[in-house]
């Protein structure tokens with residue numbers, strides 16, 4: 706699918722590229738200040754977080770290591786199954802480290818509450834969460850999120866790493882899909 710068709714599949718743009726980059730810059734400064742003197746490790750959750758990780762780490766005023774986990778929670782479609790499986794675990798031992806989980810979105814919160822508990826069982830110094838997007842349903846799961854880019858309405862969104870059946874991840878904005886896409 707070419708870019709013209711991808712753009713035509715959007716019903717509306719919720720966040721522009723510029724809004725996202727500005728907010729990530731602010732978060733990067735906050736994170737750098739809060740983790741001064743700590744053993745920061747950025748942990749990305751594949752695949753959606755690749756875009757936010759790439760931009761967030763380059764916006765940091767200094768350097769920090771990163772690692773990745775892959776879990777499965779969503780099948781194909783738009784609803785979380787709630788069942789989380791590790792598809793790829795971290796490469797490094799996180800004992801004593803200050804882990805910052807980097808995510809693209811917290812929707813039901815099921816994925817992250819599972820990942821956070823899993824990482825906490827490995828005896829890190831701390832585990833916090835940074836997400837670009839958060840939806841209102843997450844209040845049902847008690848999960849404190851230290852860094853939130855944007856609170857968005859409860860609509861299925863794509864772009865900036867987020868997919869619908871593996872498409873639209875490379876859109877630079879975040880938007881909702883037009884009804885014809887789901888037909």
Ligand SMILES: O=P(O)(O)OC[C@H]1O[C@H](OP(=O)(O)OP(=O)(O)O)[C@H](O)[C@@H]1O
Pocket residue numbers: 750751752753754776777778779785808809810811812813814815816817867868
């Ligand atoms: O709060 P939740 O309702 O659990 O949803 C959030 C999760 O869903 C998405 O991942 P997805 O399983 O779609 O995989 P992907 O990152 O590979 O697209 C997203 O990247 C989060 O990891």
Ligand code: HPA
Pocket residue numbers: 779810812860861862863867868869
């Ligand atoms: O709104 C969403 N869009 C894409 N992937 C997602 N995973 C959880 N919520 C979403």
